Amino acid sequence: MTSPVEALLRRSHALGADPRNTNYAGGNTSAKGTAADPVTGSETELMWVKGSGGDLGTLSEAGLAVLRLDRLRALAGVYPGVEREDEMVAAFDHCAFGRGGAAPSIDTAMHGLVDAAHVDHLHPDAGIAIATAADGPELTRRIFGDRVVWVPWRRPGFQLGLDIAAVKAGNPRAIGCILGGHGITAWGDTSAACEAGSLEIIRTAEAYIAEHGRPDPFGAVLPGREPLPGPARHARAAALLPLVRGLASTDAPQVGHYTDTPEVLDFLARAEHPRLAALGTSCPDHFLRTKVRPLVLDLPADAPLEAVTARLRELHAAYRADYAAYYERYATPESPPMRGADPAIVLVPGVGMFSFGRDKQTARVAGEFYVNAINVMRGAEALSSYAPIEESEKFRIEYWELEEAKLRRMPAPRPLAARVALVTGGGSGIGAATARRLAAEGACVVVADRDAAAAEKVAAGIGAKAHRTGDAAIAVEMDVTSEEQVAAAVRQAVLAFGGVDLVVNNAGLSLSRSLLETTAADWDLQHDVMARGSFLVSRETARVMIDQAMGGDIVYISSKNAVFAGPDNLAYGAAKADQAHQVRLLAAELGGHGIRVNGVNPDGVVRGSGIFASGWGANRAAVYGVEEERLGEFYAQRTLLKREVLPEHVAAAVFALTGGDLGRTTGLHVPVDSGVAAAFLR
Template identity: 65%
Template sequence: MKKLSELTPAVNELISRSNRLGADPKVTNYAGGNTSAKATITDPISGKPTSLIFVKGSGGDLGTLKEEGIAVLYTDKVHELKNVYPGEQREDEMVALFDYCLFGKGGAAPSIDTSMHGLVDKLHVDHLHPDSIIAFATSADGPAITKKCFGDEILWVDWRRPGFQLGLDIAKIAAENPNAKGCILGGHGLTTWADTSDECEKRSLDAIKKAEDFIKANGKSEPFGASIAKYKALAEAERRARAAQLSPILRGVASQDARMVGHFTDSDVVLDFIASQSLQKLAALGTSCPDHFLRTKVSPMVLDTEPGADLEQVTARIRTLHEEYRASYSAYYNRHATKESPAIRGADPLIILVPGIGMFSYGKDKQTARVAGEFYVNAINVMRGAEALSTYAPISELEKFRIEYWDLEEAKLRRMPKPKALAGQIAIVTGGASGIGRAIVQRYFDEGACVAIADRDLEGAKKLIAEMGNSERLLAVGVDVTLEDQVAAAVNATTLAFGGIDILVNNAGLSLSKSLVDTTVSDWDLQHNVMARGSFLFSREVAKAMIVQKMAGNILYIASKNAVFAGPNNVAYGATKADQAHQVRLLAAELGEYGIRVNGINPDGVVQGSGIFASGWGANRAAVYGVEEEKLGAFYAQRSILKLEVLPSHIAAAAFAFVAGDLPLTTGSHIPVDSGVASAFLR
């Protein structure tokens, strides 16, 4: 089958228009809204001219839309669905019928909004969720404000849940008002139409700009009221330090039903809202646009303590408010659920507002958590606009429930791929920019984790992230593991970036191969400071976060066969590795009551990709054993039972096995990954 763009130039026009519209957060939110184009092609079966509708498919994003994200349907078949429409009581049945209207195979699944695009008798249709327009749509005086601003160019449609009937309503308005350029959907968003792609885009942008200008010209200067002095934002450095302290605590309460990743936002928009007199009132009313509350829940959890209050008291208050939030959400579910409703999906908040500090948002992964925060910023902008012009009046609680627990939304969730083994997990890997650490970073990332690469070589960590695609699931943190303040800062940076921490891999290391008599105090101190002291410092700081997070966790030590094997010219390295090995046992005994498991891995020499071996250790060890340096890996392999070289990927596999869930009762243990070195057997 031909590519869509080969069928008609309208497809490329649609993609370009969609990408431009979706790139501007003032126009629409991530994965929100949809666009369409109709075009006539020659039907490959009948050979006759046939009208097709090309429309953004279900779950896609306008800003990144490509051909594969477009659903293609016969326009006449979409219209013929009017003949079998059973009415609003059986509205959901219509979505399944879209499959019988599809042209060809492949492409995206048609969205619930397909009828809006197919039934309107215009070649191009945009449906968007601009903050300024939704401010009109959620104002108590929305119809009058829309009339005053737009006259007869943009009309008003009362709230109706997305579906076939809404498509019929909008098509009727477009047909009966030939001079109209679009309409505002009460509680929801904007729809515009035109006979060319450029004109449709222009109408959308003009309407958004006109609404923005109208709010500026006619709105109150302080729609949220005056700020409350005790909720004044802390200075940036203090604010973000406090946010890092709160992050694991808040993630713990947001993850009672399902493990969440977090995102922190302290933009001026957020800080202004959470310090205002209207915070509690507006937060309780919740969001309105379906795209908003599907990702933020109907309302946030709001902390009511002062920004600099005692942390222990704040923590107690957080836990009390969380219990109240869960009870309130469960009551909301029970008020509206019927025997046909899907089961409750969890009663934890997805948005937590902390006056003077900022907003914490949560999702199953980093992107979802960030997008949830972006959606709540959209909601704040909407509330500001609505309160400036009138009174914020979102759709009813019942309507929100009908959207949140819609069978069609449940079907979307069922279509989601099975999460990877470490999805939702947050890891710090020290010495993660090269060698064993790099391999562990890659394995954890491939298995779905968020990973902080903590390395003295910050540029190396950044380079690795670039090589891995610049994913927002990766964080580069520069740190000297021997310095207490830098270690604490690295852990704080990780919890602030991802919400908390689940896994620590103490991997940073170095080695100097010298005889006893040639080993200096500086040699001894350097190795013990980096590995023994560094592991202690990181384990201590991570344990603090894990304990208040109350989500258990894993601490791993990359020790060495040298922790138990006695070899020549190795006193400082072997002794510090033995120190690390015993830290495993000590911490396992101490942290077990919190569900924190502590284990170790004992590799033999890993030559490939090793920063340690490349920095001189390899040459020294080769000299000790009387082999050429480039053959050192093979030498190590031949002295082992299995005669196989140990690679970074083998260590990464062991590091994955410890944290992936299949060893839940293993703690205080070491796994040798040495191809079998009898003298290093654990006994």
């Protein structure tokens, strides 16, 4: 026999797997049943409900709050009224069964007070379209008859739970309700009946909008707002994103996400988009992530870039002033401080949408939520007119103490949070170790390598623990000797994460030749990869960093050979010396932009090294008269510490230079060589 928890998880996964039913991390589901009290042994009525912040599609038993139903329902007897309903959230702790599982969400009362074994609360686009239509109550009656009841807008909380419980009791034929401005709630005696009720409400709303809605709810296409062709659109997005990301990071660093799906481009091409965007989103789940309204560019898609950037700066200043005024209009002495006045959503007609957040997942989800909002506006305008909840109500939720408490429960950001790192030669050895370390410290990582398969493998490994692989790392194919490939890879980084903040010039190779054996081709190849390649990568990424105006880090993986003279090593040592001096030159040039440039000088890193595996190790072993498999040990024994240098040690030095503790250091070379006295810096 299926347990209530098993049925609940199966239903949650089925509903959460389809974005038509609810948005990521939105909505909640519950089931009621009995379990033995471990103290008394008696059967106890319990409720399992999705906890705060979880996602239906990936919900596990650990993500459920578990409460005693008798105690939860008894709270109605001590309810102090709507003016003090927030006090009831703390009371949920006294209803916990055992340790109670996950933290209960604000919607817990709704699930507990409604007299049904199973309850779903969801945020489907079609349902919210009805909920935000100006004549939503009449539409609800027309579409659903007495099977679905309209509930006027009320902020989520204990009183809303009482309201919905009364609707359920007073409408025995009803399978659920439309929550004004918000979403839907459905119920059932079994998990299957509850799921069927949710889907009936959603699919019926979708079908009604499709059959009865106007074909052009957003109006006619505006001249000059049509989508640019794909390549031109992406080129314009890559040109604008660093500037916009910098503006959106005025109060706190943000990661960016770019969306140019058909529904976004069509919305921005239509005459009504400025009016609708100004009204803002309605569902609390939407505007908590997108802010009350987006920043919208009011120039044609093909306007000169200089004019667009100037206008974006003006609009950003106006947005910040408007947001501060919004805060002042509604803030009370008890309100939390203003969290930041920068936009989370920036709309550029003809190009698409830029969304921002503290990390890639947050930025991506913000964009997904605004797509939900566009779908909601389309449905509401198709049937009626879009009428979101009042701005004052949005403020009450955005600056709700319960939302503030949720933010306080979030873990402290990691040292490299909201930073975007590009690592060349990231498919193996030092580059792979560095990419992994930077990601572990919170950075979004672009793994660049001429070996695309190797880069993909490293990026996939980094992304394995993320919600989506691309939230943590992406792979780009890049030969650092090619200007075109370097520029294209940097554009990919910008389109993926909004910009670049931290660059590791690690790509390299070596050929062990004496002077007389070194050909001009040998010399050119090594200088092309390390000296010229580092220059090209630094130049392209510095352009992005300057546009962002957020500072940045460029780190060169040079070598002890930049200062140490060894035999049969002319081309490699000279190229490394070139890199070492680039560090000093760029530190002097870029310091005014807040960009720090430093270097790391490793000794020979044998294990995991692509260079040593490609024949360099065998050649160096022959030069020194040792077996190749003992080369790492040979290098270690000539050092002061007698310890072999591994890729992870170099990666640690990169993090030390970029993690924040050395924020006033630039132009420095850090030896990671276990102590080679001949390579001491002078």
